[in-house]
Amino acid sequence: MRLPEGAHHIGGAPYDDEEGPDQEVVDPSTGEVLWTYPAATPRTVDRAIGAAEAALPGWAAATPAQRSGVLHALAAELDRTAEELAQTETAQAGKPIRLSREFDVPGSVDNVAFFAGAARRLDGMAAAEWSGAHTSTVRREPVGVVGSIAPWNYPLQMAVWKVLPAIAAGNTVVLKPAETTPLTSLALAEACRRAGVPDGVVNVVNGPGPLTGEALVASPRIAMTSFTGSTAAGRHVAALAAANGTRLHLELGGKAPFVVFADADLDAAVRGAVAAALINSGQDCTAATRAYVHRSAYDSFVSGVADLMASVRLGPTRDEDTDQGPLASSRQRDRVAAMVEQAVADGARVVTGGRAPGGELAAGAYYEPTLLVDAAQRSAVVQSEVFGPVLAVLPFDTADEALALANDVPFGLAASAWTRDVFLAQRASRELAAGTVWINDHIPIVSEMPHGGTRGSGYGKDMSIYSFDEYTQLKHVMSDITGQAHKAWQDTVFRTR
Ligand code: NAD
16 A cells, blocks of 8 residues: 555645644554544635635536546546555455455446546437527536545545546535545545546545534535535534535435345345445445344344354455454444444344454454344334444334334435345335335445435435436526517516507
């Protein structure tokens, strides 16, 4: 991995703000401090917004083909440095190297490549003479300078999801990554420069939410805030944005249900649940967190998941054979441990896991894959986001009950249904309250399809051409085609004939 030259990236160059409080980037698998940097103060945030403002007219006026060209170059540049990006992501976020190499980095490259193409498909609606006296056209225009805030769970992917649809549509961006994982966002900004993205189109400021994030969100000079993070912080950000009437896109927390009907392929469901609960140590907003299993399959499902979880290999993040790394920080590991303790106090039973491993892994923020049963639907572990490798399994008797329990949380980001009954699958896909519903799978995403939530999980879409609805505004242009000085509709206002 390579450390950045400056703490921030403004106007195409590294930038440091010596007045900001020091922040540490820690490898959560060892506790080693990788980098210390001074956070961006509001003055630096203003400077970055200024750079984005200066770059906006030129970038917005570039042809789609020009924007597409540099974004294709960016995808190639990221691909060329894929191994370095994977090593950096693994070090700062505690991801097993296999996950960084096979999911985070290629997923990010693919997303950039998708938006390089999509930049040429920013069509308005076809022209027509709706009034009979005018030709109406719809222009799809950029909104302006976008302030983007990203979380630490998939630092590079989240940065790409925030930045790419915005710049493909002709906006310029100031991105604030999570303060604990700034390295791959700075690497993305550097790659933008090398790929020929004009200076100031992508700026990165690093620092804590209350200092750096709030300065960005509260600025009246940004046209839009795009936020991905927890529901609590998202609501706070929404209140700040509301003070200026700033456009808002919120991708918030999740609490995905995993519904296993009586006729499901049980082997597939067991493997699916373990993979979907443990991916990225469960720090995935769409992770399977609550499995509702038909009572006839419940015992087999619980023992199958327990066996498979017990075979998952925790280990050093750079080891190719490691299945699960640490949590992203010791703070997050402690939060997960406290929620499992609370679940047990509330009546849940730990079938496997439920503790931090000792021995060689004790210095890292590790937590064992954890299976809970007997948790009550109303308990915190079923209702709130744990964001760790923890799955609760609850039984149900009827499809009505399963779907009602699945929807009975404040979130609505993702859900899955496991069944071989085509009608039940259709019903579940209609009735599950979520932005994504998988049938007989859980987790896969594709750049071409939208990702985003409903209810407490926020609104608006990342990825896909649907994200252009967030990052563009429609302008109706109505052109008179009669050439007459006296227009018929004006007789309603003043009768001149
Ligand atoms: P978080 O809300 O603590 O932080 C997210 C970002 O917001 C960070 O950059 C943080 O510095 C910033 N922030 C925090 N307080 C702020 C404030 N007052 N003003 C401005 N910015 C502020 O979330 P996290 O712990 O970094 O990430 C985990 C959360 O993100 C989980 O809830 C997860 O579900 C969610 N998430 C959602 C999606 C999605 O697509 N819906 C994707 C990934 C993560």
